[in-house]
Amino acid sequence: MTIFIGLINGMISAATPILLSALGGALTYYAGIFNIAMEGMMLSGAFFAVLGSYYFGNWLIGMLFGILGALLIAGIFILFSVVLKVDEFVTGVGLNMFSVGLTTYLLRQIFKVKGAFTDPGIYSVPKIKLPFIEKIPFIGDIISDQNLIVWIAFIATLLVNYFVFKTQFGLRLRAAGYNRICLDTSGVSSDKIKTVSLLLCAVLCGFAGTYLSLGYVTLFSENMSAGRGWISLAAVILVSGNPIGIALVSLLFGLADGLGLYLQHIFPSQFTSMLPYIATLAALFFYSINNKKKMEVKL
Amino acid sequence: MAHNLRNILINLAGILIAFLLGAVVMIFQGYNPLETYEALFGYSLGNTYSFMTVLKNSVPLILTGLSASVAFASGPVNLGQPGQLLMGALFATVGGLYVDLPSVLMIPFLLVLAMVGGALWSGIAGLLKRLFNMDEYITTLMMNMIADFFTYWAITYPFFEKNANHPQTPRIIKNGWMPEIGDFNTNFLVTLIVFIIIWFIFYRTTNGYEWRISGKNSLFARLGGVEIEKNYMHVMLLTGALAGLAGGLIIMAGPHRFIKGLGANYAWDGIMVSMVANNGIVATLIYGIFFSILQTGALGMELITQVPSELITVLQAVIVLVVVASRGYFTLLLSKIMTKRKLKERSA
Numbered sequence: 001m002t003i004f005i006g007l008i009n010g011m012i013s014a015a016t017p018i019l020l021s022a023l024g025g026a027l028t029y030y031a032g033i034f035n036i037a038m039e040g041m042m043l044s045g046a047f048f049a050v051l052g053s054y055y056f057g058n059w060l061i062g063m064l065f066g067i068l069g070a071l072l073i074a075g076i077f078i079l080f081s082v083v084l085k086v087d088e089f090v091t092g093v094g095l096n097m098f099s100v101g102l103t104t105y106l107l108r109q110i111f112k113v114k115g116a117f118t119d120p121g122i123y124s125v126p127k128i129k130l131p132f133i134e135k136i137p138f139i140g141d142i143i144s145d146q147n148l149i150v151w152i153a154f155i156a157t158l159l160v161n162y163f164v165f166k167t168q169f170g171l172r173l174r175a176a177g178y179n180r181i182c183l184d185t186s187g188v189s190s191d192k193i194k195t196v197s198l199l200l201c202a203v204l205c206g207f208a209g210t211y212l213s214l215g216y217v218t219l220f221s222e223n224m225s226a227g228r229g230w231i232s233l234a235a236v237i238l239v240s241g242n243p244i245g246i247a248l249v250s251l252l253f254g255l256a257d258g259l260g261l262y263l264q265h266i267f268p269s270q271f272t273s274m275l276p277y278i279a280t281l282a283a284l285f286f287y288s289i290n291n292k293k294k295m296e297v298k299l
Numbered sequence: 300m301a302h303n304l305r306n307i308l309i310n311l312a313g314i315l316i317a318f319l320l321g322a323v324v325m326i327f328q329g330y331n332p333l334e335t336y337e338a339l340f341g342y343s344l345g346n347t348y349s350f351m352t353v354l355k356n357s358v359p360l361i362l363t364g365l366s367a368s369v370a371f372a373s374g375p376v377n378l379g380q381p382g383q384l385l386m387g388a389l390f391a392t393v394g395g396l397y398v399d400l401p402s403v404l405m406i407p408f409l410l411v412l413a414m415v416g417g418a419l420w421s422g423i424a425g426l427l428k429r430l431f432n433m434d435e436y437i438t439t440l441m442m443n444m445i446a447d448f449f450t451y452w453a454i455t456y457p458f459f460e461k462n463a464n465h466p467q468t469p470r471i472i473k474n475g476w477m478p479e480i481g482d483f484n485t486n487f488l489v490t491l492i493v494f495i496i497i498w499f500i501f502y503r504t505t506n507g508y509e510w511r512i513s514g515k516n517s518l519f520a521r522l523g524g525v526e527i528e529k530n531y532m533h534v535m536l537l538t539g540a541l542a543g544l545a546g547g548l549i550i551m552a553g554p555h556r557f558i559k560g561l562g563a564n565y566a567w568d569g570i571m572v573s574m575v576a577n578n579g580i581v582a583t584l585i586y587g588i589f590f591s592i593l594q595t596g597a598l599g600m601e602l603i604t605q606v607p608s609e610l611i612t613v614l615q616a617v618i619v620l621v622v623v624a625s626r627g628y629f630t631l632l633l634s635k636i637m638t639k640r641k642l643k644e645r646s647a
Contacts, residue, residue: 087623098616101610101612230440237437274449
C-alpha cells in the first residue's frame with residue numbers, strides 16, 4: 001500500500017512540470033505558433049525562482065521571479081518571431097541555447113559556483129495540508145500534503161480548458177491558428193493574439209520552472225529542465241492541444257518516471273531513467289497507429 | 300556574385316550587432332569589452348598552435364553542422380545529432396578497445412564504425428517515420444536522451460575502466476589514434492575531405508539535386524518523379540553517419556577514450572551552426588570554424604579577463620538569432636529599395 005501511494009505521489013510530482021509547460025504549449029499550439037521554447041522558459045524560470053527566493057528570503061517572490069524569468073524568454077521570442085518574423089523554429093532553438101548559456105553564466109557570475117547552487121537561505125514553495133481530508137486513509141495520503149504548485153497545475157488545467165473553448169479570447173486564439181488571415185481581416189490582430197498566448201505560455205512555464213527548483217528540491221543545477229520542455233511538446237502534439245488530454249498524457253509520463261525510481265533496485269538507473277523518453281516514443285507510436293487506422297477507415 | 304557579396308555583408312553586419320550587444324552586457328557587468336574580445340581572439344588566433352587547436356576543435360562543430368544542414372535543406376528535421384554523435388563515439392571506442400590492426404587499416408575501420416553507429420541511430424528514427432509516420436523531430440530528440448543514458452550505462456558497466464574515479468572507458472589502442480603532424484591534428488583533414496564529398500554530392504549529383512528540390516518543395520519534387528521516401532531514408536542515414544563520424548573523431552583525436560559527459564558540449568552546436576549558415580554547405584564550414592574560434596578563445600578570455608567562459612554560449616545564441624533576423628530584415632529592405640528604384644525608372 002505504501003509503495004502504491006509512493007508511486008502515485010511520484011507520478012504526480014513528475015507530471016506537474018510537464019503538465020504546466022504543456023498547457024502553455026497548448027495555448028501557443030492553438031494560436032498556430034510552432035513553439036519549442038518551453039524548455040528555455042522553464043529553465044530560465046527555475047533559475048530566477050532560486051534567485052528571487054534566495055535574495056528576498058521568500059518563496060512567493062521566488063515564484064514571481066520564476067515567472068518573470070520565463071517572461072524574459074517569451075519577450076525575446078515575441079521580438080524575434082512576431083515582430084521581426086524570424087522562423088519560429090530557429091527562434092526556439094536559439095532561445096533554448098540562450099537560456100542554457102544565460103543561466104550557467106549567471107550561476108557563476110552571481111553565486112560564484114559551477115554546476116549547481118543550493119543554500120539553506122533558499123525557501124521552497126510550501127506544501128498544502130488539508131485539515132480534515134488528511135485523516136482519510138489513502139485519499140488523504142495523496143491529496144493532502146501536495147505542493148502548492150501541484151494545485152496550481154490542477155486549477156490551470158481547468159482554467160485553460162475553459163479559456164480555450166468557452167471564451168471570446170479562446171475563439172480568437174483558435175482562429176489565429178486555424179486561419180490567421182481571416183482573423184486579421186475581421187479586425188482582430190493575429191499578432192496580438194499570438195503575443196498574448198506566448199506571454200500566458202511563459203507564465204505557465206514559469207510555474208513549471210519554479211516547481212523544478214523550489215518544488216521537490218531547493219536548488220538550481222545546470223540544464224535542470226532536462227528535456228521536459230520537449231516531452232511537453234510531444235504531449236501537446238499527441239492530443240492536438242486538448243488540455244484534459246494533456247493532463248492525462250502528463251500523468252502517464254509521470255507514471256513512467258515514478259516507476260523508474262522503483263525499478264532502480266532491479267535495473268541499472270541509466271535504463272530506468274530512459275523510461276519517460278521511451279514512454280513518449282510509445283505514446284507517439286500508438287497515436288500514429290491510431291491515425292493510420294482512421295485514415296484507412298475514411299478511404 | 301553580387302548576391303554572394305550581399306550575403307557576406309549581411310552576415311558580417313549580424314555578427315557585428317551580436318558583438319555590440321555582448322559588449323553592452325560586459326559594460327553593465329563592469330568588464331572592458333575591448334580587452335575581453337582581444338583576449339578571446341588573441342587566445343584562439345594568436346599563434347600557430349592556438350589556430351591548430353581551433354581547427355581540431357572545429358571538427359565536431361563542422362560535421363554535426365553539415366549533418367543538420369544537409370538534413371534541413373533536404374526536408375527531414377533530424378535533430379538527433381547529439382545522440383548520433385554519442386553512438387558514433389561509443390562504436391569507435393568499442394572497436395578501438397577490442398580490435399587491433401595496423402594504423403592504415405585501423406583508422407578507416409574505426410571511422411566507418413563511428414559512421415555506422417550514427418547511421419544506426421538515425422536509421423531507427425527514419426524507420427519509425429517510414430513505417431509508422433512518427434515525426435522525426437520528436438523521435439530524434441527522445442533518442443538523444445536515450446543515447447545519453449545508454450552510453451552512460453555502457454561506460455559505467457560493460458566497458459568501464461577499473462580504478463577510475465568516474466565513469467570512463469580505458470584508452471583505445473594506439474593504432475586507432477589520429478596522427479598529428481606537428482600541432483596539426485589530421486582529424487581536420489578527414490573533415491575537409493568529408494566536406495568536399497558532401498559538397499559534391501549535394502550540388503553536383505542527381506541525388507543531391509533531388510534532395511534539394513524535395514527540401515524546397517516536396518510536392519513539386521514528387522510530381523517531377525522524385526522518390527521522396529527513398530531519398531528521406533538516404534538523407535537520414537547520411538546525416539546520422541556524419542554526426543557519428545564527429546563522435547568517432549572526438550575519441551580518436553582527443554581523449555582517446557569515452558569520458559562521461561563527452562557530447563554535452565556539442566549538444567545543439569551543430570544545429571545552431573546550420574541555422575546561422577542558412578543550411579549552406581560552405582557557410583557551415585566557415586561558421587563551424589568561427590564558432591570554434593569563439594569556444595576555443597573562451598578559455599583564454601576567462602584566464603585573462605575573468606569574464607566567465609559561459610558568456611560565449613550566450614553570445615553564440617545571440618549571433619544565431621541576430622544573423623538570421625538581419626538576413627530576413629535586410630533582404631526585405633533591399634527588395635523594397637529595388638522596387639522603388641524600378642518604379643522610378645518606369646515613371647521616368
